[in-house]
Amino acid sequence: MKAWRVHRTGEPRTVMRLEDAPEPTPAPGQLLVRVRAANVNFPDALLCRGHYQVRPPLPFTPGVEICAEVLALGEGAEGTVGDRILAQPALPAGGFAERAVVDARSALPVPGSLDDAEAAALHIGHQTGWFGLHRRARLRAGETLLVHAAAGGVGSAAVQLGKAAGATVIGVVGGPDKARTARALGCDLVLDRRADDVVAAVKEATGGRGADVVYDPVGGDAFAWSTKCVAFEGRIVVVGFASGTVPQAALNHALVKNYTILGLHWGLYQTKDPAAVRACHDELTRLADRGAVRPLVSERVPLEAAADAVQRVADGTTTGRIVVVPAEEAP
Known part of the structure; x- marks a missing residue:
């Protein structure tokens, strides 16, 4: 599969490389997913620069927030193949890739009122x-x-x-x-x-x-x-x-x-009070379904353009959210 990988820290456009990477395998309690959309966040740039509070081992794949389709379940994991979920891939294998693995316990249902790119930018x-x-x-x-x-x-x-x-x-x-x-x-x-x-x-x-x-x-x-x-x-x-x-x-x-x-x-709420995170997601789903909130997706770009997108977010030249989507869904 294709995945962006960082072998040394620096500016995203310089250090991110699109490579062939091994197909991930879900461990017990994990889900194998197909990435339908990956939102670009400022922490992705900090990860590339080595300035984030979490420093995954090199090489790593950035991409901390995705909307995905469940492909397979690891042993003991709860879920259904075909479900559309929101998740945060476990670093060092982030979401700027064709497939990823995620913790089944932290996966959240996608609000039906949002498309893949909007959903990826909600969490x-x-x-x-x-x-x-x-x-x-x-x-x-x-x-x-x-x-x-x-x-x-x-x-x-x-x-x-x-x-x-x-x-x-x-x-x-x-x-x-x-x-x-x-x-x-x-x-x-x-x-x-x-x-x-x-x-x-x-x-x-x-x-x-x-x-x-x-x-x-x-x-x-x-x-x-x-x-x-x-x-x-x-x-x-x-x-x-x-x-x-x-x-x-x-x-x-x-x-x-x-x-x-x-x-x-x-x-910290994910580790200290995960129930509050799920309750918040329920409230955000209600707000999204009645049109009170809707993530501002300014651009949808193909996987090949992810490094440029992360750099532009780092430079502060963008508005709203840039979301990486499959090539056939990018304008």
């Missing part, structure tokens, strides 16, 4: 958004939510979930094309960080109060702006550092302004 980004906004920040209807990188894969999920929760959503983006995407997603106000004074605009839009909840997958300047325009008893959810800069929080500032900084590592 990590929207789970992260749901846990960040609801489990950590306790977002309430009527509050103001500020989302950084609102046109990106992670940010677009937070925008949709914020609107579904009844919040007023302010989206921060970089450039007019991403601004149009954020407006189409439903942002009540869109700010271009390249042209607008984000802090002043948020304060003006909220009558001086500031944002009740801030969703920050960017770090760097975005975090600094957030501390200046967060409301009394506001909550800043730290999701990641796509800017490449990990900010140093001034705890005296958090004390004086009376706001909360919340870390979110969604992957």
Whole structure:
């Protein structure tokens, strides 16, 4: 079968190689699956660079999130051949391949309202958004939510979930094309960080109060702006550092302004509270089926274009989600 493999760390476009790889065999408790769609995530780029918190042995195949069809069951695994599932392949054998093996216990049913590419993009980004906004920040209807990188894969999920929760959503983006995407997603106000004074605009839009909840997958300047325009008893959810800069929080500032900084590592819920992950998936399925959320798939590319797609996500030049699909399904 064909699979992308990384033999040394570096920039995705340089180190990812499309190769012939051995057909995987499911171990006890695993499922052999045919990859129907593999979503491109920023962690895929971090894996290639050797900067992710998990460092699989070389060579490895990136691709942390897939929609797949069950082909065979390992000993003791529950499932049905032909089922369409969402799964996270076990590294070092990720999802940028024709076939993969996954843990049967963690496989989730695909919402019937979503096609393969949309389904592949639902799990990590929207789970992260749901846990960040609801489990950590306790977002309430009527509050103001500020989302950084609102046109990106992670940010677009937070925008949709914020609107579904009844919040007023302010989206921060970089450039007019991403601004149009954020407006189409439903942002009540869109700010271009390249042209607008984000802090002043948020304060003006909220009558001086500031944002009740801030969703920050960017770090760097975005975090600094957030501390200046967060409301009394506001909550800043730290999701990641796509800017490449990990900010140093001034705890005296958090004390004086009376706001909360919340870390979110969604992957921990899979080991610490897997029941919560499944309950979240049930809620996301309900939201998807009634049209309240739908992953923004901006591009569907063939397997041969996966390395370029990972690089563009790493460079921050994309909107929404890029999903790798079989060649016959790519435009």
